[in-house]
């Protein structure tokens with residue numbers, strides 16, 4: 543069935559994407575860290591903002607909420623129940639379902655702690671809005687949670703259907719692929735993806751959304767148990783990494799932090 547809505551990126555700051563979901567009349571914005579570029583797009587496209595979806599409390603994801611709520615006093619603002627983000631009208635928990643009625647889009651809330659403790663993601667109609675948890679060929683830094691929390695959060699996302707489009711919040715793909723190829727240099731999918739992503743960036747195009755199927759085949763943070771990663775992990779550590787999945791993931795994340 544064709545989708546009754548479009549999803550377009552609005553660039554903000556150095557490398558953020560604020561995702562605008564619209565049907566040429568009504569619009570919702572995901573993680574408006576800055577109100578200005580959202581307002582510019584709404585005006586130029588003659589769209590009426592109905593609401594906001596928030597994934598977590600970092601300023602580059604919610605810094606524009608108060609201004610947008612002042613300009614549009616009837617906005618619905620969905621956000622994580624575990625993080626008190628000013629402007630939130632509907633705090634959400636895992637399993638909650640929300641329907642953006644005018645867009646014909648129903649989304650289910652997932653709790654994905656790790657980057658922050660209350661981080662949520664929204665999934666529905668083969669679309670995933672995952673903030674700073676899963677990135678194309680990478681994952682978010684673990685600022686507030688534990689490696690175990692992030693590992694389980696990523697496993698929830700990896701279990702989504704292959705064709706799920708991944709609308710993450712930053713253009714980190716080329717850098718992530720550079721790292722992924724250090725860890726898994728012989729992965730053909732990664733090699734192809736790196737060529738495609740570089741070409742897209744050279745044209746000034748976004749590399750997103752990616753797809754869960756590709757993430758599962760190529761993203762090292764979803765494949766920490768794959769033996770193809772073992773030589774690089776052993777070399778990085780200076781001793782055998784072993785087979786424990788969480789240990790391997792934790793080593794991988796620590797290595798990426800240094801790159």
Ligand SMILES: [Zn+2]
Nearest residue numbers: 598600657674
């Ligand atoms: Zn963040």
